[in-house]
Amino acid sequence: MPLIRPFGINEFWIIVLAAQWTIALSAIAFAGGGIGGLLIALLRVSDAKLPRLIATGFIRVFQGTPLLMQLFLVFFGMNILGFAINPWLAATVALTLHASAFLGEIWRGCIEAVPPGQREAATALGLRYYNRMRYIVLPQALKIAVAPTVGFLVQLIKGTSLAAIIGFTELTRQGQIINNATFSPFMVFGTVAAVYFVLCWPLSVLARRMELRFSRATAR
Amino acid sequence: MYAFNFEPVFAGFDQLLLGAWLTIQLSVAAMIIGLIVSIACAAGKTSGIAPLRWVIDAYIEIIRNTPFLVQIFFIFFGLPSLGIFLTPNSAALVALVVNFGAYGTEIIRAGIESIQKGQIEAGTALGLSKLQVFRYIIMKPALRTVYPSLTSQFIYLMLTSSVVSAISADDLAAAGNNLQSQTFASFEVYIVITIMYLVMSVGFSTIFSMIEKAAFKYPLSR
Numbered sequence: 001m002p003l004i005r006p007f008g009i010n011e012f013w014i015i016v017l018a019a020q021w022t023i024a025l026s027a028i029a030f031a032g033g034g035i036g037g038l039l040i041a042l043l044r045v046s047d048a049k050l051p052r053l054i055a056t057g058f059i060r061v062f063q064g065t066p067l068l069m070q071l072f073l074v075f076f077g078m079n080i081l082g083f084a085i086n087p088w089l090a091a092t093v094a095l096t097l098h099a100s101a102f103l104g105e106i107w108r109g110c111i112e113a114v115p116p117g118q119r120e121a122a123t124a125l126g127l128r129y130y131n132r133m134r135y136i137v138l139p140q141a142l143k144i145a146v147a148p149t150v151g152f153l154v155q156l157i158k159g160t161s162l163a164a165i166i167g168f169t170e171l172t173r174q175g176q177i178i179n180n181a182t183f184s185p186f187m188v189f190g191t192v193a194a195v196y197f198v199l200c201w202p203l204s205v206l207a208r209r210m211e212l213r214f215s216r217a218t219a220r
Numbered sequence: 221m222y223a224f225n226f227e228p229v230f231a232g233f234d235q236l237l238l239g240a241w242l243t244i245q246l247s248v249a250a251m252i253i254g255l256i257v258s259i260a261c262a263a264g265k266t267s268g269i270a271p272l273r274w275v276i277d278a279y280i281e282i283i284r285n286t287p288f289l290v291q292i293f294f295i296f297f298g299l300p301s302l303g304i305f306l307t308p309n310s311a312a313l314v315a316l317v318v319n320f321g322a323y324g325t326e327i328i329r330a331g332i333e334s335i336q337k338g339q340i341e342a343g344t345a346l347g348l349s350k351l352q353v354f355r356y357i358i359m360k361p362a363l364r365t366v367y368p369s370l371t372s373q374f375i376y377l378m379l380t381s382s383v384v385s386a387i388s389a390d391d392l393a394a395a396g397n398n399l400q401s402q403t404f405a406s407f408e409v410y411i412v413i414t415i416m417y418l419v420m421s422v423g424f425s426t427i428f429s430m431i432e433k434a435a436f437k438y439p440l441s442r
Contacts, residue, residue, distance in 0.1 A: 064375075064421040066382035068393060069414040076406040080222045154285065161287035165386055172289055185297035193286045193294060200285035 007184040015191050018174035019199065025160045025170055028092050030153060033099020040104025042133070045111050055104065062101030068162050070094045075166045091163035099156055106152060110145040111137060147214055150207040154200045161196070171195055228403035229412050239395025240416050246309075246391055247378040250316035254377075255370075257317060258324030263354070265329055276325065283322035289383050291315050296387045312384035312391070320377050327369045331362030364436045371428040375421045382417070392416060 005011075043055035062070065074094040079085055114137050122136040164173035175192035179185050229236075261276045283291065295318070296311040306314060335358050343357040385393035396413040400406050 060422075061418060064379075064418045065414045066379040066393070066417055068382045068385075069410055069417060072410045073407070073414060076410060080407055158285075158287040161289045162383065164289065172287065172293075175290070175293070179297065184301070185293070186299075186301040189290055189294040189298050193282075193290045196286045196290060197282065201281060204281070204285055 004183050005181055007178070007182040007187045011178050011182055011188075012191060015171070015174055015178055015188070016195055018169065018171045019195050021168075021170040021174075022157065022160050022172075022196075022199070025091060025095065025163060025168070026153070026157045029095035029099050029160070030156055032092070032096035033103050033156070036096060036100025037103025037107055040100055041107035041111060044104060044108040055108075059101045059105045062098055063105065067094075067098055067159050068165065070098055071162055071166050087163065087166050087168035090166060091160070091168045095156065095160060095163070098159065099152075102152055102155070103149065106148050107141065107145055110141040110148075113144050114140045144214070147207050147210040150203055150210065154203050154207070157200055157203075158196065224408060225405050226408050226412070228405050229399065229408045232399045232403065233412075235395050235399055236392065236413065236416065239390070239392035239413075240420065242390050242395075243378065243381055243392040244420065246312060246316065246384070246389075247374065247381050250313055250320055250377060250381070251374050253313075254317045254320030254324055257321035258328045259359075261321060261325040262328035262332055265325065266332055280322045280325055283319055288315070288319055288380050289386060291319060292384060292387055308384075308387045308389040311387060312381070312389035315384070316377060316381055319380070320373070323373055324370070327366050327373060328362070330369075331366035332358055334365050335362055367432055367436065371425070371432075374428075375424055378420060378424070379417065 040055050040058060043051040044059070046052055046055075071091065071094045074097070075085070075087070075090040078090055078093075083089070118136055118140065119132060122132040127136065160170060161172040163170055164176065167173070169177070171192055175188050179188040182188065261279070264272045265276050267273075292311065292315040295315045296306060296308065299306065299311075339357050340353055343353040348356070381391060382393040384391055385397055388394060392413060396409050400409045403409065
């Protein structure tokens with residue numbers, strides 16, 4: 001058997017199928033980030049000073065440092081906390097925290113974009129915090145949030161590629177592995193890029209369309 | 221209980237400072253060249269020549285919908301099969317320029333489109349040449365409009381540039397990788413580096429908002 005095998009249809013499919021791990025990682029981080037992001041956004045718009053400060057600090061740190069370093073810190077930090085080194089878990093945790101910060105900041109903007117009169121009216125009607133948020137503010141903020149959230153999803157999918165560097169075998173890492181075996185980097189990374197493009201481009205187009213439709217609907 | 225040991229990290233701190241300096245140099249160079257690419261592409265997109273617009277649109281969509289890590293792998297490992305050989309450092313610069321160019325073009329284009337048609341017509345009526353109209357009537361006010369997005373894109377570029385350590389180009393993250401492999405104090409090295417990145421991004425955004433206050437003070441309306 002030759003040491004270097006050619007890049008054929010099998011290698012192509014191995015790369016395409018590795019996209020399932022990229023999708024799984026993105027989906028978990030997006031779901032976790034959705035929960036964390038909502039929490040951060042609510043803390044960020046809270047009336048009390050301390051929660052606001054904590055949320056702002058959290059967002060600042062995650063938006064002001066590279067995602068790669070966040071991955072490294074979680075990866076090595078888990079080891080210190082006594083967990084076995086596990087790229088899957090580290091990538092999931094790091095990307096979830098990352099997504100929480102970004103979605104928190106995006107959704108804060110959306111919550112603040114709801115006219116203050118709505119909240120005041122709800123308070124005047126005797127609604128407490130939970131009901132006010134649940135029935136008045138968040139549903140309206142949701143409409144504003146859809147387009148930028150889909151836009152961030154594209155960023156998150158691209159971000160999962162960095163998990164390859166800590167050794168989690170998703171699309172990019174599978175590309176590196178196939179490249180080591182076939183040594184046809186042009187084909188391999190071209191294919192990898194094409195798979196990412198197929199995943200991300202429809203979402204980008206969708207986000208842009210929704211944004212356009214939303215700005216038309218709210219324009220006078 | 222894990223005992224933190226920051227001593228070797230601070231012993232090698234000059235390596236990290238050098239790495240931070242390399243990251244700043246790389247980011248600033250990529251930003252300047254990337255801005256030229258962006259302005260050229262934005263001018264091409266608004267020129268009305270359809271095939272040119274298609275090519276630029278394809279470039280923007282491809283770059284914005286694929287990860288930077290894959291782009292840099294493609295440029296560093298893939299391009300040699302076309303006969304284009306780059307050192308890790310120049311591949312890093314090229315990749316950052318190509319990446320920034322795609323985002324920058326959209327930012328600059330949005331700025332150009334924010335200029336009202338009547339302004340351009342007034343400029344033409346005053347006898348300004350096409351180049352003069354572009355420079356004084358379009359570019360200058362457009363730059364003021366796009367300044368906030370451009371500067372935050374620069375900070376994003378600087379954070380993204382940490383990925384170039386994956387092809388062993390020289391930067392702060394690579395300096396960290398080296399120090400980590402010498403000292404085995406992984407967590408300590410990376411927490412210090414992360415703080416250095418944070419200081420750089422907070423520092424740059426402070427400088428940028430000071431520049432904004434000083435440079436774009438003239439009245440906005442009328």
